[in-house]
Amino acid sequence: MTDAVLATHGLSRSFGALRATNEVSIDLRPGEIHAIIGPNGAGKSTLIAQICGGLAPDAGRVEFLGRDVTGWDVAARARAGLARTFQVSALATEDSVLQNVLLGALGAGGSPWRFLRPALSDRDLRDRAEAALTRVGLQDQAALRVSELSHGQRRQLEVAVALTLSPRAFVMDEPMAGLGAEGSAQLTAFLDGLRAEAPILLVEHDMDAVFALADRITVLVYGRIIETGTVDEIRASPAVRDAYLGGAA
Numbered sequence: 001m002t003d004a005v006l007a008t009h010g011l012s013r014s015f016g017a018l019r020a021t022n023e024v025s026i027d028l029r030p031g032e033i034h035a036i037i038g039p040n041g042a043g044k045s046t047l048i049a050q051i052c053g054g055l056a057p058d059a060g061r062v063e064f065l066g067r068d069v070t071g072w073d074v075a076a077r078a079r080a081g082l083a084r085t086f087q088v089s090a091l092a093t094e095d096s097v098l099q100n101v102l103l104g105a106l107g108a109g110g111s112p113w114r115f116l117r118p119a120l121s122d123r124d125l126r127d128r129a130e131a132a133l134t135r136v137g138l139q140d141q142a143a144l145r146v147s148e149l150s151h152g153q154r155r156q157l158e159v160a161v162a163l164t165l166s167p168r169a170f171v172m173d174e175p176m177a178g179l180g181a182e183g184s185a186q187l188t189a190f191l192d193g194l195r196a197e198a199p200i201l202l203v204e205h206d207m208d209a210v211f212a213l214a215d216r217i218t219v220l221v222y223g224r225i226i227e228t229g230t231v232d233e234i235r236a237s238p239a240v241r242d243a244y245l246g247g248a249a
């Protein structure tokens, strides 16, 4: 393989007669944002689930940091540094921003609160959590409840939680969903800088964000890749225009 951080080779998954992903081979290289786009039902979520370990492929394999992780479960891939941020936020909204990051640093999201008290007195853990908040620009919001944050700040907090686990790659499922124009613009600027931390595989419907951020774009239609290329190559591709972008490109 190349110097790719993450790669899929011929990933396929059928549901009955429907081939939701069909021999999908993509890679994610150091420092890049690689966007996956395609119409509803194209297979993006199925592909992400296969990459992150939530769904076993019928055929093909997934490599992460040079290792074949196809048989690994979600938790094992996460521990190895594959950080997924979710379209539906998994944050505890009535707890503080710092508490959420501490829980992430403990790898104990959703665990009973009895684990939190010792965590708060653990200096190393607290330092790591505060450093993660600083890296996403939320250091001044540490004591706020998550419910007091804007949607965009919550996305940044999710990234802070992921950062405590020293990610080697991010997989993001529609981070712009639910954000207004201003929130999208702010998150776009944030993700632009985040790629230096770890490369990002980005599933996103917001084409302004995709065209602003992506180093490469892969277009999925009916489970198959119809094109992978730079923003300019994708915009100029007759196949992509016919199948997906229509007159919008």
Ligand SMILES: Nc1ncnc2c1ncn2[C@@H]1O[C@H](COP(=O)(O)OP(=O)(O)OP(=O)(O)O)[C@@H](O)[C@H]1O
Pocket: 015, 018, 020, 038, 039, 040, 041, 042, 043, 044, 045, 046, 047
């Ligand atoms: N668990 C499942 N059982 C049966 N069919 C499924 C299942 N999951 C997905 N599919 C089907 O597989 C196809 C691909 O779905 P998928 O959710 O991966 O597409 P998508 O590109 O993520 O769509 P969207 O942009 O709407 O999120 C769709 O036709 C969907 O109905």
